[in-house]
Amino acid sequence: MPELPEVEITARRLRAALPGRRIVDLEVPDPRLLRGAAPDAPPERTVAEWRSRLTGAAFAGLGRRAKFLLLALDTGETLVGHLRMTGKLMVLPPVAARGHRFAAALDDGSRLVFVDPRRLGELWRVPTVELAALPALARLGPDALDEPSPAARLAALGARSRQPIKAWLMDQRHLGGLGNICAAEILFHAGLPPDRPAADLPWEAWQRLAAAIPEYLRWAIEAQWEGELMYLGERDAVNPFALYRRAGAPCPRCGTPIRRLVIAGRGTYVCPRCQA
DNA sequence: CTTATCCCCTGCCGGC
DNA sequence: TGCCGGCAGGGGATAA
Numbered sequence: 533m534p535e536l537p538e539v540e541i542t543a544r545r546l547r548a549a550l551p552g553r554r555i556v557d558l559e560v561p562d563p564r565l566l567r568g569a570a571p572d573a574p575p576e577r578t579v580a581e582w583r584s585r586l587t588g589a590a591f592a593g594l595g596r597r598a599k600f601l602l603l604a605l606d607t608g609e610t611l612v613g614h615l616r617m618t619g620k621l622m623v624l625p626p627v628a629a630r631g632h633r634f635a636a637a638l639d640d641g642s643r644l645v646f647v648d649p650r651r652l653g654e655l656w657r658v659p660t661v662e663l664a665a666l667p668a669l670a671r672l673g674p675d676a677l678d679e680p681s682p683a684a685r686l687a688a689l690g691a692r693s694r695q696p697i698k699a700w701l702m703d704q705r706h707l708g709g710l711g712n713i714c715a716a717e718i719l720f721h722a723g724l725p726p727d728r729p730a731a732d733l734p735w736e737a738w739q740r741l742a743a744a745i746p747e748y749l750r751w752a753i754e755a756q757w758e759g760e761l762m763y764l765g766e767r768d769a770v771n772p773f774a775l776y777r778r779a780g781a782p783c784p785r786c787g788t789p790i791r792r793l794v795i796a797g798r799g800t801y802v803c804p805r806c807q808a
Numbered sequence: 809c810t811t812a813t814c815c816c817c818t819g820c821c822g823g824c
Numbered sequence: 825t826g827c828c829g830g831c832a833g834g835g836g837a838t839a840a
Binding site: 616617650692693694765766796797 | 810811812813816817818819820821
């Protein structure tokens with residue numbers, strides 16, 4: 533259930549392992565992962581086409597745009613990946629792996645593997661020159677980490693919205709990369725109630741938000757950088773977040789019991805005192 | 809244009 | 825123990 537920090541960590545790790553590596557074979561146990569072909573194309577034809585386009589291709593560069601991963605190839609195509617709720621994309625040593633949806637064998641014996649128990653993740657194959665026109669990417673607002681938005685831009689954009697500020701922050705057209713946990717944790721650090729309509733926030737609140745967003749994202753990347761990337765709900769996962777999934781526990785700042793609300797259909801954790 | 813609802817999937821957890 | 829509803833770090837399509 534990755535958001536910007538987890539996707540950024542994934543991108544950095546792939547950037548250290550992939551550029552220069554060449555694909556020697558493709559294994560696709562779950563062809564539904566692959567997008568970009570005609571929707572009614574038979575899976576075996578899709579896999580055959582991907583195999584013929586990717587075999588022999590070398591990775592040229594690694595990027596991230598909001599929660600999308602961009603894996604540029606030297607063939608003029610780019611693989612665009614989205615991990616959705618449970619996806620992981622990683623380079624593994626040449627040992628047997630199971631339960632993956634996709635694996636690309638590389639010329640040094642390692643493998644690029646897409647693991648995704650809920651099978652909501654997606655992988656597109658897009659001509660690199662058409663990348664900017666891909667609707668999923670064209671919709672995105674400025675990246676929440678790479679281009680921290682000035683408070684003035686956020687305030688101007690949010691001024692007419694009746695959306696609760698938490699839902700507003702998660703809307704990828706405003707800022708790219710924030711998800712359910714990031715939005716809730718950022719609002720805690722900024723001391724703002726998540727259900728207040730964006731349009732009702734005073735200027736000073738937007739200033740606090742603009743500062744809290746990059747600060748929180750940098751912390752979240754650092755906090756999860758070491759070790760294997762784990763998502764909450766996985767066995768042995770450790771919860772690094774201040775409020776998230778801690779209903780009833782004391783607020784780390786003031787000790788008031790943390791409460792769980794539902795905003796725009798998503799579980800939201802809040803300190804009723806710090807975020808009054 | 810906005811906002812809300814449903815849907816895509818599977819695994820885990822707590823309650824009975 | 826076993827079953828079952830609720831829930832999940834995303835986002836697109838559709839409806840009002």
